[in-house]
Amino acid sequence: MSKRVLLHRFRSWLGVTLELSITHHHRSLATLHRALLHRVQCLQTYVVSCNSVRCLIDTSYFEKIKEPPRHWTEISSAQLISGIGTKDLQLFDTRTEKEVNETGLIPGATNIPLSKLAHALELPADNFQSEYGLRKPVGMDRNLIVYGCDHRNMAEAVSILHTAGLFFGRCYPGGWTEYQRIKEIDDLSTLQPWTDISYETLMSMIASKDIQLFDVRSLAEVERTGLMPLSTHIPRNRSSVSFSLVEVAEAFALPPSDFQRKYGVALPAKEDTNIVLHCLVGIRSLGALSLLWDAGFRSSRHFPGGWMEYSARTSC
Template sequence: MRCKLIARIRPGVYLLAVNETPHSLAAFRKDGLAAAIALLVIACRNPTFAQSVEDPAKEAKDEGLPAENSCRIPGVTYPIGITYEELVAGLDADALVLIDVRDPLELRETGKLPKSHNVPLPEFETAFQLSPEEFTEKYGFPKPTPQDENVVLSCQSGCRIVTAWEAIQPFGYCRVRLYYGSFLDWESRHGPLIKENKEELFLRSMRSRWKLVGHKWLPPSSSGKTELAAVLVVLAGAGVSFSMTIRDGARGDLASEDGESFKNASCRIPGITYPIGIEFEELAEGLLNDSVVLIDVRNRWELEETGKLPKSQNVPLPEFETAFNLSPEEFLKKYGFIKPEPEDENVVLTCRSGRRILLAWDAIEPLGYCKVRLYFGSYLDWKARSAPLIPVPGSLEP
């Protein structure tokens, strides 16, 4: 194995090349500047990572940390690894707490390791600064203590767990162990994987992105729009049919619960479930008789690669909210079709898999566009049914 230093990113963090292949943000000890070395996971997934601390108190001082954070034991190599066999035995005996730092959508797609819990990497450092009660409430299992020696981290290939370990070791979590092989090793050994059902996914999404106030789940921000959209994306990706019924549209119950008054909250009709979906058969018929305005929210380059649905228009998601705030004349000039009115009931949104249309709907619903319908199957469902696709200039496939 040949390692070469390419660049210094920040104190103690460097970009390395392993066998001529760059590995970004690989932190390693150099002149005492870094307290931890990032694991370099190469194709064969044989990590060669080790750091032995001779003087933990001095190491902490070198990094600007208080001496009490020097939880490492002299002569011990950190982070401490765990093998597949040890992990299996520990899980079978309920002697380990296994934390997967992958994104919830990854777990949905691949399945999760048995008895594992999920704390996504972007939330990791913040999570371990929560109180035990807040941690349990949000993630559904007791918060580990720095003294615990039975905590194991896992991810996809062994890279992200090093970042996670680095994030919490200053808090005293030196004893947390890393399953370097992670999901890829587990899968290659035909270890069992658990597929979450829709209810479990919903609850974990709520715990991860919302907060519990009393006995009621509420978004953490005042308006909750972003968090609501994020939860809807996760649910849609899992095939969960999203529904929300407004008890009194004129009162705008949802808006008042979020602590914000939307001027168009009353566009919803009491007893109607929102967003309103549309099936393939109904959409195809509507396109044939020109009774539907179909808007694709994907990026232009995606349409060029795959082709577009017949008679569809394109308003990319990043421009969506701004587009529907344009005047009718500006909208027509920029997008080449007549701007829909909030009262229109023939507008349908599509994307690639049904996730982005939820974000698009969430962006324009406060403007009064409650009646816009969503083709939840979107491009993937359309293609799976061998329905026609129209080439877009630059298309790679019709």
């Protein structure tokens, strides 16, 4: 079997590979393979067949825990505070230099603006050390964390890390804003970023019909699996995973009458607090959340477990 055929099959597997990188493609089959292995770390089994690459979800994993796991590319506030205390983090602030000068940094962080992050990670190790005063991260580092002002642009930042070969790179989606809120709290064990909703909250909102739920997966994915109850699919004119967010940005910029005619539901008001986005496993919905925030929908949230967690837990 040729490398090109294998590459196509890995990339078509439930859209998982492109979930890892919204705007960047991985550079080799080996990279894709490693990325796929990381994506299924919370699954207990997977198989590779001659016709497709598919995942067999063992739902017993979810039965053993009270709350679903965070998306593996994110760390919680409790993990951040713990890492700061033990000084066991490589923490990079991706805000602009002006923002950092006005507010300061999370303890132990180094400022590398998002616009410079990709270039910085391409520097030789000696140049990186000279420029930023610390060791350049390497591929197997498991303590590499990026953050910004809030969750916006974090999907892009994580994508840059993964494209640079830093496959264990993660983000703190709450960013500086969340850190300011929680830094004096003693017990962070139950704290959840307000932009995330749990499976239980999602199901409660669906049951009460108090939700405006938008599926931002590709058309091909939705045709394979169907939709969650009360969900509206946005990228219905594009089959490609990599371009599914384009229509999300376009959709929420439409006049209300055009939005209603195209999607069959009313355009949410910018002040609505029940707007929820989801995708397959939380990367694209995080990117879509950033787009909605930029468009003024500042109370919108997302379900980071996505279709994968929903289908696993509702089939129990």
